[in-house]
Amino acid sequence: METEGSMDESNSRRSKQLLYLKLAFLAMEPSNCILSLAIEAGGGCITPQVQNYIVKECLGETMKKTTVKDPAYIKGILKKVIAFVVSSSDSVVDCLYEELAHYLTIGGGPPGDNNRIYREISFLSPDYGKDCSNSVNLVASLLCSSNMLEGDTGCSLWPSSLFLSEFILSYPEIFANKSCFEVGSGVGLVGIALSHVGASKVTLTDGDLSSLANMKANLELNKLCFNVASDFTDPSAQKVECKHLAWELATKAEFQDQQPDVVLGADVIYNPECILHLVRVFSIMLEGEYFGEVKREAPVAYIAIVIRNVDTFNHFLTVACESRLSVVDITSNTEVPNLLPYMCSYDRSNVHLLRVSPVSE
Structure with missing residues (x-):
């Protein structure tokens, strides 16, 4: 009985x-x-x-x-x-x-x-197992590519962006009241998570114009205030901004109005030809004393990646070291709860979380 x-x-x-x-x-x-x-x-x-x-x-x-x-x-x-x-x-x-x-x-x-499908990604609260009545922390409405195999990768939903979003929602104190800047933002999921935890400013960037347009549509779906600009000269005070950023063309002057506390990226280490440009962008963004007249604490970067090619990843580590950037894999000592247990298609086991910061003098 x-x-x-x-x-x-x-x-x-x-x-x-x-x-x-x-x-x-x-x-x-x-x-x-x-x-x-x-x-x-x-x-x-x-x-x-x-x-x-x-x-x-x-x-x-x-x-x-x-x-x-x-x-x-x-x-x-x-x-x-x-x-x-x-x-x-x-x-x-x-x-x-x-x-x-x-x-x-x-x-x-x-x-x-336009080959887009509508998906609602619901992140559960870390304590969802104890209280099913109040289990959903964030619901992100996304237009995604219906076929990533046809070159529409920037509008696809990747495991690294899901994992990085789980990390943000699990450690909101790292991002709350901080200015956050993401490279290669894709569908904009990470930006939605950053806004949810109370980031003071969120700047989302991508080098693909189709992805940028799709990202804007996703911000509208999630009722987020946004501004779209083609460069970094507009000092708009919008909380969320979508900006076009081609890594190979980026210059230090373009970032003068940006003062990020946290820089983020998901699945950005994949093309060996782009590594040098990517590291240069991170180097500029992580120069703590460069922005403004008052020296401040240097920003930190968090990158979530799946290592698909070891040689490409090692090349990234080499270039980062030459640029005096410290890259530490914090996956094993950072507990990130599985907030998407219902997503059978999401394999988080191969995702690595990297912490990037300037090498101390």
């Missing part, structure tokens, strides 16, 4: 599993991930309760109000869920069939011809 305590624990676990299912659906996780979470939430089968939850919560009014959604994705989910229930000789609830019939009448891809 179940005790009251064990029943409460079981209900709490089920609530968490259902929450994971919903968040994975909103994040447009792969259909196999959604199916696994649905089975787990049902205790080994997709019960009528779980099926109704999918219809009400995953396909509810919030989803229907979203203007950029991929009907093919939803159809794939519904087909797999129904096929699994039927193969298990269980009953499919009528509303699940009705939803499938509805989406079968809709075209195959997302509205528009």
